Amino acid sequence: MSGTASTPTGNTPRPAGSAWASGGMLFAGVLMLVNGVFGVLEGIAGIAKDDVYTRLGDYVFEFNLTTWGWIHLILGIVVAVTGWGILKGAGWARGAGIALASLALVANFMWLPYQPVWALVAIAIGVFVIWALCTADGATTD
Template sequence: MTREDWLPRRSAGGSALAGVLLLLMGAWQLLTGYAVAIGGVSVFTGGGYWYRGDSTGWGWVNLVIGLAAVVIGLGQLGAWRRLARWGAHPVPALAVASVSAVNQVLLAPQYPLWAALAIAVDVFVIWDLATRARAAVRSDRLAP
């Protein structure tokens, strides 16, 4: 095996898959947050959970997470020149996907099927961003 066989073959730019998945999750978080924030949907109805939350407040949390996911998803896709800087750095997208996964864990008692699907998509976004190449590696640096 040569040294080139060990180098990652993925691109160094933003991940299109992670960008599309972040846009999808962000849009769903925005719709859910809007429905909960205006009072049309009650998220916390039971008293058997170890945490309590205000439905309107939780709706605003979903709106913020959704908006951040949409903006960072557009950055991953390189949609705007100003957001292209964020596409080169996976940390904001990793943070939004992690916060979204924790949010879905807290919503799992109310919406178990959707929460499991959303957590799986968030974990897939985290995996995609964590395993892609960060920058082009120069071959002269690899020589021992």
């Protein structure tokens, strides 16, 4: 049977990949919530004091650190709320999560000269979140 897998006893069929889909969706929601909180903290640090972050070399995408602080603060709040929505099973949160994770990928790429290691970690988290939200077929509950 395509689309179903048997249990170890072979008696009751269940949808293939459903545990992975719901587990990936749950993990994506947690990652978005935590990443959003970290974004808020990054934003507050950038807004409060311009000397918290230093730029490593010249880079094409240069903004004032206060501007970066506001970008991270606003994006962090929206990402955290969307992560909470994913955890609650809100129908709107899956599409919004994919869009926001994509936007966060671009922002973290542009943030590379200020925090290169954390930006790369955040990019990897964003890629996983996009994958998990795109592959979890019907894992949300409305």
